[in-house]
Amino acid sequence: MMYKPLSEIRPGKELWKIKARVTRLWDAILLSSGELLSVDMILIDEEGTMVHGVINKAVMEKFKSLIQENNVYVISNVKVTPATKTYRPVENDKVVNFLTTTTMQKIKDIDEIPRYSFKFFNTDMLSKRINNDTYLSDVIGVASYIGPVEETKTQFGVSKIRDIVLLIDDQEIKVRLWNSKVDLVDAKSKSHVIVITSTTVKKFGKYSLSSTNATQVFIDLPIPEAMDVQNSICSIENVTKEIHTEGHLKGTLEEQMQYNRRTLEELNLILFDSSNEEKIFTVEATINAVNAKYGWYYISCSEDNCKKQLDKNYDHYFCKKCNKKAHPKTRYKIKIEISDSTASATSVLFDKEAQMLINESADFLISSINQDNMELPKSVEKICGQKLIFQFRLTEYNFRSCRPDYTVSRLFLPDVKSNPRIRTENVKEKKP
Known part of the structure; x- marks a missing residue:
C-alpha cells in the first residue's frame, strides 16, 4: 500500500500508511501524579501538513525506544481519530494513533520534508x-x-x-x-x-x-x-535591559568584515567544540554551485513583518501566521555550496542577501522567465564563482547536528570600496 499524504487521512475504521518526520516529541505527563500517559509528537510530511501523533500507554513499550525526534519514518497501520476539543498542539482536527499492529521503519532523511514548522502568533x-x-x-x-x-x-x-x-x-x-x-x-x-x-x-x-x-x-x-x-x-534600542552593541556591529566596515575571521575548516571544527561561546564568524569563500534540487525560492506572505511561507488553498493563498488570506510574494531561498582552500560547506541565502548578489527581486525574476522551464535561471547561476565574505551566526541546530550547513546573516565583497555591503539601489523589482 502506498503511503497517504497527511492531508488525506481521515477518521474511521481504515488503517493508514504515512511517511513523515517527527518534528517534535514529548512526554504527556499527568500533573497530579507525574504519571506518564503517552508519548506525543508532531508529524510533518512533504506537503508541510502537520498532525498530532500519540503513542498511548498500551503500546508505549513497543515504540518509545524506536522513535526519535527529527527522524523520517514510514509508519503503517495507524488509526486516525478526531482531535480533542482542547489543547491541540497544531491546527488540525485529526490525531494519528499508534496501535499494537502499527509498524515503523526509519528511512533516509530527505530535504523535501521540512525539519521545522510553526504557526507564530504576533x-x-x-x-x-x-x-x-x-x-x-x-x-x-x-x-x-x-x-x-x-x-x-x-x-x-x-x-x-x-x-x-x-x-x-x-x-x-x-x-x-x-x-x-x-x-x-x-x-x-x-x-x-x-x-x-x-x-x-x-x-x-x-x-x-x-x-x-x-x-x-x-x-x-x-x-x-x-x-x-x-x-x-540592530534597529531596536532596548532589546534587553542592559544590551550593548554586539561586537560584530562595532567598528568600521572593514573591521566588521574581519570579525572572528576563520577558515571553513576552522569553522567546521568549532561545531564539535562544546566549550565555544562565540556564535558569529566571518569566512572568505567562493560560491561553487547552486543546489537547485529543492528550488531557489519560496512563496511567502507579502507583509514585511511576516514573510511566512504560504499554504495554497484552492484558489487563494493563506498565511498561518497572519491567520488570513494573503497576497503572495516570491522570496529567495537559495542553497549554495561554498569552499575555500581548507574545506567546503553548504549554506542558505535568504531573500535580502540573495537579492544583493542577483540585483533582481525574486518576484521580478519569476515574472520574466518561463515558469514551465525547470532550469535554474541564468541570473541565479551567475552568482557561482564569486568570492565573498560571509557572516554566519551559528545556531543550536549547527551545534546539535554538527553539520557544516550555515545560514548567511550578512554578505560583504572582499573589496571594501565595493561595499556598502553590496549595491542594492538598482535592484529590479516586479512592476505592480
Missing part, C-alpha cells in the same frame, strides 16, 4: 487566543529577560517555575515555564532569538503565556522567521 493575533484553549500557541521573539528557577505552590504540590520575557513586535510578553521546561533555557539564552511552542494564553493587564506538556524551546533556529527577528535586533 501580539495582535494573541488576543484571539486569550482564555481560548482549543489550540496552543507558538511564539518567537528576542529573550530580553531570563529569570531564575523558583518554586511555587499549586493544587498539585510544589512546582518549579522560570519566568522569561520575549520581545515580540516591540512588546514585552511574559512566558512562564513550568517544571521540566525550566531547564530548556538558561542565563546564556538572553538576547537570543527564541521559539516557544504550544503555550496557553492569558491576559492580566499584559499577556501572560504558560508552557504545557507539549512546549518545546528552540534557540536561534535556521529559519526565515528567526533571521528576520535577528536582523531586527
